[in-house]
Amino acid sequence: xxxxxxxxxxxxxxxxxxxxxxxxxxxxxxxxxxxxxxxxxxxxxxxxxxxxxxxxxxxxxxxxxxxxxxxxxxxxxxxxxxxxxxxxxxxxxxxxxxxxxxxxxxxxxxxxxxxx
Numbered sequence: 001x002x003x004x005x006x007x008x009x010x011x012x013x014x015x016x017x018x019x020x021x022x023x024x025x026x027x028x029x030x031x032x033x034x035x036x037x038x039x040x041x042x043x044x045x046x047x048x049x050x051x052x053x054x055x056x057x058x059x060x061x062x063x064x065x066x067x068x069x070x071x072x073x074x075x076x077x078x079x080x081x082x083x084x085x086x087x088x089x090x091x092x093x094x095x096x097x098x099x100x101x102x103x104x105x106x107x108x109x110x111x112x113x114x115x116x
Contacts, residue, residue, distance in 0.1 A: 014076040015099035019053050019086055021071040022110045048089030051109070056083045079103075 053073050055064040058081055066073050079101040086093050086109050099105055 013102040015079050015101060016104040017055070017075040017077055017082075017084065017097075017099065018104060018106045019051070019073045019075070019084075020106060020108045021051055021088060022108050052085075052087040054085045054087075056085075057081075058083070 049069045050067040051069075051071070051073065053064070053066040053068075053075065054062060055075060055077065056062050060083075063082070064075055064077065066075060077099055079099055081096065081098040084095045084097060084107065086095075086107065088109060088111065091109065091111065093109060095107060097105060
């Protein structure tokens with residue numbers, strides 16, 4: 001490897017997309033917050049699990065698909081611009097976002113009682 005090619009081998013850390021389900025009025029106690037952070041299913045009979053997250057590039061090619069019964073999903077991605085679709089029961093939200101290398105982006109899906 002010569003000096004000119006050394007720059008091509010630079011590693012970049014992935015960006016992180018964190019998708020949170022916020023069950024309105026249910027996440028107030030420390031115990032429920034800790035349970036949420038650990039990724040344990042929250043007792044919420046009015047919510048239709050799983051949470052589905054789909055990440056596509058700008059051409060519409062699917063890059064990641066995640067189904068989880070936890071109220072938190074962490075998805076590592078290379079830097080770039082993406083379309084993100086989050087579905088929980090009858091709730092569907094779509095976002096377009098640009099993630100920088102090494103950065104973290106949080107999406108909060110707020111669910112009112114009886115909405116999902």
